[in-house]
Amino acid sequence: MSEAKKLKFLFAINPISGGQDKSEWETGIQAFFEKQPHSVELFLLDGKTDEQKLPKRIESYKPDRVVAVGGDGTIKFVAEHAMNAKIPLGILPAGSANGMAKELNIPPTLEASLEVVVNGVEKAIDLICINGTEHCLHLSDIGMNAQLVKYFDEGGTRGKLGYARGVLRVLMRRRLLRLAINTGDEVVHRAAFMVVLANARMYGTGAIINPDGNVADGKFEVVVIRKLSFRAIFGMFIHFRPFDPKHIEIFPATSVHIVTKRKAYFQIDGEYRGKIREITAEIWPGKLQVVLPA
Incomplete structure (x- = not known):
């Protein structure tokens, strides 16, 4: 990218992502661009009207890059609108876990991640299309971790304490799933505690679930967790x-x-997407352009 080229950036900010106020991020973004030749506009997500208002803002402002400011849920939401508009996605990791940002080696600090948004390189990554209607950038799963996500969302306590309470509830209520898995080449029947559709390697916590995962290799991995002891669950x-x-x-x-x-x-x-009995998923190779460290 030529240094002389002036770009337009639209920042879609989740003001409460990770349970933390984002006013400092807003101030930091504006201060950073005071020293830049580029144009910037901030759009605050409200969780109610975003589905209608964000695409309208993208259409009217016509940005060169749309930037998600938040955690994995925010990134997923903004990525779908960036993909539909065929505009590259930038990421500022402002959530509690930031799994996708870690996967893509996006720096965790505001200034460093802004440098990537402005001066990084655009690269195509894969998406997993689920049931023909939803897209997974990172990791989706059936079973214990999804149960933990539900409990964490329902709990009034955030942070590590809320997470630990969710883990204890999962431990007390864990049950084996009996599944039929059809990959096209074979059908296997398994009893498992979790099944992960993995476009990436690790959860936002840093726990590695799919060591050889690659977000740009034209495939995903179905990871079947057949056995989980108390020790293994706490380790994970x-x-x-x-x-x-x-x-x-x-x-x-x-x-x-x-x-x-x-x-x-x-x-x-x-x-969390509720309880299901059936899922169909397919890879969409190179469907999303993301701005990554050079």
Whole structure:
């Protein structure tokens, strides 16, 4: 990108992402661009009218880059509108876990991530299309982690304490799922605590679920967690250690159809989606342009 080229940036800010006020981020963005030749506009998400107002703002402002300021849920939401408008997505990691930002090596600090937004390189990454209507950038799963996401959302306590309480509730209520997994090449039947549709390697906590994951390789992985002891669960959710490879199976796929014997908890990129019995997913190679460190 030529240094002389002036760009227009639209920042879509979730003001309460991660349970923290974002006024300092707004001030920091404006201060950063005072020293830049580029144009900037801030758009505050309200969680109610964004689906209508954000695309209208994108259409009227015509930015060169749309920047999501928030956590994984915010990034997923803004990414879908950037993709529809065929505009590259920038990321400022302002959530509680920031899994996708970590996956893409986006710096955690405001100034460093702004440098990437302005001076980074544009790269195409894959998305997983789920049930033909939703998109997963990072990780979706059925079972225990989705149950934890639900409990965390319902709890009045945020941060590590709220997370630990959610883990304890999951431990007390965990149940095996019985599933049929059809990857097109084979159909396997498994009893498992979790099944992950992984476009990436690790959760926002840093726990590695899919060691060989790559967001731009034209496929995703179906990760089946067959066995989880109390020790393994605490290692995963509290100490954020990788899963024991002896207790998981990984199936590379470009599409998958999963049917569960009973309804199971389901989440997409950290957003709880209710209980499901059936999921169809397929890879959309290179569907989203993202601004990454040079």
